[in-house]
Amino acid sequence: MVDHQYAFKQFTDYLRSEGKSITPERLDILDLVLHEKGHFRIEDVIRKNDRVSRATIYRTLKTIEDAGLIKYIRTIHDEKIFEVVKEHHDHMICEVCGKIIEFHDPDLESLQNDICASRGFSPTRHTMKIFGICPACQKHRSQKNTPE
Amino acid sequence: MVDHQYAFKQFTDYLRSEGKSITPERLDILDLVLHEKGHFRIEDVIRKNDRVSRATIYRTLKTIEDAGLIKYIRTIHDEKIFEVVKEHHDHMICEVCGKIIEFHDPDLESLQNDICASRGFSPTRHTMKIFGICPACQKHRSQKNTPE
DNA sequence: GCAATAATTGAGAATCAATCTCAATTATTT
DNA sequence: AAATAATTGAGATTGATTCTCAATTATTGC
Incomplete structure (x- = not known):
């Protein structure tokens, strides 16, 4: 879970540092976003909010993204899915049910750095998505295919 | 480089297997795409082709994608960039000049399989993008920042 | 090869997400 | 509290992509 108070401070600090105003609209959207469980779409935010245009x-989600508090990934169907930024992690995406599983592997991180170093590339960040079938959907499948 | 003749066979086989027609439009687009050097955008194909609508x-690029002959990635600016599918590889994307560098690392592949296995996830494919600064742009920067 | 059938194409309309415009409003600065 | 600067909202606009459907072309069965 993300510390809301800390996130608000990070956001307002960012706004001030950029000479941007701290407005109720911006704080409302951040609040809404922080209360989202896991992943959400822009339309979710638009639907859940009846006050902000x-x-x-759109503008505010971009601002929050610039502040480093949220980011998005793309599903197989090219949908933008936002999430609150926690510690760095990568994603497994189930092609059957669409479930997004987060994972982190330190070996992967160091291997990536090695790969970059060997090619003279200076990495700032990366994204990795593994598509496949999640454990639950594998179980369903095998049940379906197994006659009793 | 991709073997054009083989690609055409793979494409026509795919079309037949799906009950789709083999049309000059489809073959023209495939031909154009195979002649693209490296990465291309849809608008490139539209511009270079004066015959096909x-x-x-759009329809044909999707069909060629379904046939497994091309795929696309997204740049930092969310642009769709297509490429002809060769052996599997991942991408480094320069945040300064936009250059796309392909790489392949067997250790990365096996590590991914390990990660999936340990979580009961059955992978079908993955994408990995490393954003950062390419060697050439690093050189430019250090030159700029170094007084003579 | 030829008719019957099925699939595809093109032109422009439609859609959809995202952005822009600009006057009205609100936040910040002094 | 006034002056200045930034933001907001409503709706128009954009731009990429998809859809529609009549005309055209490919495929199938003889």
Whole structure:
């Protein structure tokens, strides 16, 4: 879980450092976003909020993203899915049910650094997505295919 | 480089297996795509082709993608960039000049399989993008920042 | 090869997410 | 509290992509 108070401080610090105003709209959207469980879409934010305009929601999500508090990934169907940034992690995406599983592997991180170093590339960040079938969907499948 | 003749066979086989027609439009687009050097955008195909309609280009690129001959990645600016599928590889993307560097690392592949196995996830494919600064842009930067 | 059938194409309309415009409003600065 | 600067909202606009459907072309069965 993310510390809301800390996130708000990070956000307001960011806004001040950029000479941007601290507005109720921006704080409302951040609050809404922090209360989202896991992953959410822009339309979720638009639907759940009856006060802030669509344009401001788009603008504000970009601002929150610039502040480093949220980021998005793309599903197989090219949908933008946002999430609150916690510690760095990568994603497994189930092709059957769409479930997004987060994982982190230190070996993967160091291997990536090695790969970059050997090619003179200076990495700032990366994304890795593994598509496949999650454990639950594997079970369903084998049940379906196994006659009794 | 990709063997064009083999690619055409793979494409026509795919079309037949799906009950789809083999049309000059489809073959033209595949031919154009195979002649693209490296990475290309849909608008490149639209511009370079004066015969086939925009709608058919969109439809056909999707068909060629379904046939497994091309795929796309997203840049930092969310642009769709297509490429002809060769052996599997991942990407480094320069945040300064936009250059796309392909790489392949067997250790990375086996590590991914290990990670999936330990979580009961059955992988079908993955994408990995490392964002950062390419060797050439690093050189430019250090030159700029170094007074003479 | 030829008719019957099925699939594809093109032109432009439609859609959809995202962005822009600009006057009205609100936050910040002094 | 006034002056200044930034933001907001409503709706228009954009731009990429998809859809529609009549006309065209490919495939199938003889």
